[in-house]
Amino acid sequence: MADNVQIHLKKIDTYRWLMPREGGMRTDGMVYADERMMGAIQKDQSLQQVRNVAFLPGIVGPSLAMPDIHWGYGFPIGGVAAFDEEEGVVSPGGVGYDINCGVRLLCSGLERTEVQAKIRDIVDALLVNIPSGVGSHRKDLKLEKGQQQKVLQKGAQWAVEHGYGSWEDLEHIEEQGRIPDADPDLVSSRALERGRAQLGTLGSGNHFVEVGYVAQVYDEGAARVLGLAKDQVTVIVHTGSRGLGHQVCDDSIRVMLQAAQRYGIELPDKQLCCAPIKSKEGKAYLAAMACAANFAFANRQIITHWVRETFEQCLKRGPHALKLSLIYDVCHNIAKLETHTYGGKERRLCVHRKGATRAFPPHHPAVPAAYQESGQPVLIPGDMGRCSYVLVGTQQAYEETFGSTCHGAGRVMSRHQAKKSAQGRSVTRELEAKGIYVRAASMATLVEEIPEAYKDVSDVVDIVQGAGIGKKVAQLKPLGVIKG
């Protein structure tokens, strides 16, 4: 275990820091941060993790770190690494336990003032309608035998087929809400069991549903293309693949520990265990990961349907009046086979994004038809007290970071520190004073998620914009939030 190794950094410009290749590193590291952010990043072991990822075979380009990077396990959270399809590896630790944890954004035909007056009703009803926290699920969503396998194969498409949302929604989801080549036979019975009662559940921790509004527009043209305007009401859903994904990762790590040994891959940290992409183990992981990713797409799709129903209930208006339409849905814990040009050559790469978001530029074929002119929408949630951002992907991100950018604010305080700092305070009352009504299934979660436990997402987004690997379109501010 290579703990506490001296990390050397060379400042390239205001937003870029090079970690030159040394020792067992096969490539350089590259960290996106400004001077101040770098100070925060250096407080934990995340840079050590950027270095460790550079040890893995077949890595193409630098081991990348976004400004919201923080200490994960194995790969850092906020890390991006691409591997050659022929010579490189795939690592479950490069995706994380919450496979296809992601964010979706809905816009509406509602103005801020219309919703502000009803926010308590809406948030209270969301907490009733969307199972949040430990062990809760809706009795009206029961999967019949064989259906769970279908969910894993079809993702959000399964949800739409079963009445959750519309076919138009699918156009506005990364991969149309369905990652191909998902093989449910490669998902263990344990994973199926852990996932069975968790489809259509929010979970806990940092997962949430947030009702907010467009507080500021930075790019009128792109905002128009995305369908966003000042003071318009929006909804963000942040959740993932729940226990099913956690178990798929866990099962795969066990397999990969053996595989790494067999293929003679030296690991600076066991959590980085991996196998060649084209090996039996590599292919099996990608096929099981696709299942978990599809489960997560279905999960967010089902929750979206309940968000729409909740608004209809509380505002006594039909879907046509509410116009709660899906702007986009992004994955921020995923590995994908993509084609990129690197070093002047077109290459098939397995791009790992762990706590990072795909950010493809205008006119890329994977970007929905409606967003060809703006670029792919990128959704960056902040903490529950400040704000969130909508960005679009850029050509520079495509060329420099394999079409990737940041994913959120990134924690600065451990959960224990957050708890200590919140002692004797009423977090709900503090947020209410700022006009944000928060309900949580668990008070413990709420306290751990206090705004100051996170970096200011505005700083993170300014860095990616400054570096050119994302472009700000709009800022969203919360009105009401439910947490797990």
Place this chain on the structure above:
Amino acid sequence: MGYELVEHTADIGIRVWADDAKGLFEEAARGFFDIITDIKNVTAQIERTVTVRGSGWEEVMVAWLTELLYLYEVKGLLFCDFSVAEADRGKVKGIARGERFNEKRHSIKTVVKAVTYHQLEIREQDGRWHTQIIFDI
């Protein structure tokens, strides 16, 4: 024999020590459930025999705690007391005692997603066993 919490930016961990391997597994399990719930409110009413296999101490430790996590998450069982009868590099067998989760009496402090291998190392030094385990939460 004992454990303490380890600070980690996004997640949480425990540092565990004991006089022998069996004790290390028992104490790690206790520390694990202390993260999940207020362990003082859990009483030993039912028991489950848990047997796990792996290759190497680290793998067996992750398998042991992951099995307990499964019994909690899927079967709704909280444990407070553990006795390990066998512990070696390939296998751990023990009994976990506790009760069914009851909303009225038990609070869930932390939802643990997984037991990680991150920086996991089990060491024996001067007749004492040590480890540190990071959980994904």
